[in-house]
Amino acid sequence: MSRAAFVISLVIVAATVARAADIPLDQRRSDSDFVSADTRAMQNDDTANPAMLVVLDGETLWNTKAGATNKSCADCHGDAEKSMKGVAARYPAFASELGRPVDLEQQINLSRVTDQKAEALAFESKDLLALTAYIARQSRGMPVAVKGDAVSKPFIDAGRAIFEQRQGQLDLSCAQCHDDNWGKKLAGNPVPQAMSNGYPIYRLEWQEVGSLQRRLRNCMSGMRAEPYDFGAPELVDLEYFLMWRARGLAMESPAVRP
Amino acid sequence: MARALVHVPANAKKGDVIEIKTLISHIMETGYRIGITGQPIPRDIIDDFVCTYNGEEVFRAKLYPAIAANPYISFFTVATESGTLAFSWTDQHGATQVQTAAITVE
């Protein structure tokens, strides 16, 4: 598809999914615009970014045989630098075998269970984070390109509803901070737009790498709301909405965030 | 074995001052954080880092709990001759890990 046609198709679909309160497309900025110059430098230096250590672990796992088939990811997918290029930028994506979208972590587990005949990796486990980070790294620099087509729209809309819903004891919605008040300061730190183009991230607060789902659960705890469980469909819907909201921004995985 | 990354320029001119960057995966548990039991989580840190250049020590650091998790240390050394730089991290229990990098000096 030509670039012009792609852009036009994005605009047509976006017109049906976008709303008035959304940040205008040309005003959207990555969260890295709101972090310190030091943190940006840390993200962009492969020897200074601790997430790169996790990426290396992921590369090892990619080449490690697993499951009843005794095959590694590489045995089917070959060199990840080629085969996984652009993949993370397209997740979450609709999985026809499940009739609903899955995020990258769930897709990795689907492949492990279905194709390698191996056990699924636990959410936030060292191994799953490593594989996710390694795969996501292969999309660095590429535009977020999740599908906003007819089959995905109900899930993106469900994710939007969660984003816009006031919740928790603080009775706040994600949108109130991240759509309406981005750029303003909260406890000395600027409020970012919450663009999810860098996951999994090395978060300084965690002192380790974590997934978008972990970050979303943190936000919900921070708002004194009961967080959804890891892998809950609500979280995946919210991830899908967030990635659709970040469409076109360059992937930064694995990013560094405060 | 903790994962480590070192960056040493592959080539240098004799006499150049080169920058070396090092990063190692380690929780650097301070010993001051309270765990879910209400008791402090025991200290577990790397406390010694040494760089040798063809066997001769060129940099040494004693680390304390105030060094952030996944310790990053960058420093300088004079490119004197071709050979091997060896980096070793030792934790408070005495366990050491070594990583090496080659350099060609004209």
Next chain:
Amino acid sequence: MDRDRSRRQILQAAALAAGGALLRLSIRPAAATPEMMKDAVRAVIGEAPVKKGKVKLDLPPLVENGNSVPCTVSVESPMTAADHVKAIHIFNEKNPQPNVIGVKLGPRAGRAGFSTRIRLADSQTVTAIAELSDGSFWSDDIDVIVTLAACVEEPKP
């Protein structure tokens, strides 16, 4: 209506107080004092006088997250066999422990300095002290403001 509103206010206040208490338990152990820092400095460098100068300590004045603060020290020195920096030490005054790092150098360094990332538990003064080959000590210090992350997660089980 009024009863609902005051009930909500109480819940909000309780939630904020509970959240604040959680914060204190998991993040604020006993702090060091400026006195402890002075003792730690003496333990490392002895009774020699410390002069301000030659040393440049680089820290962001407003820290994004106290868990990981980029820290760079550089010392003016020709780094020759006759005139070089032997050691650089960093101290803090409000962490539970006053020492941060102690670096040993020699003429082979070429340049006296290093970068690392440190932890700072609170807004405080951080001090770098360099020991020169002639036995003199030089220092620099920086005042740093540390804020906490705005939305605090519960500790990972």
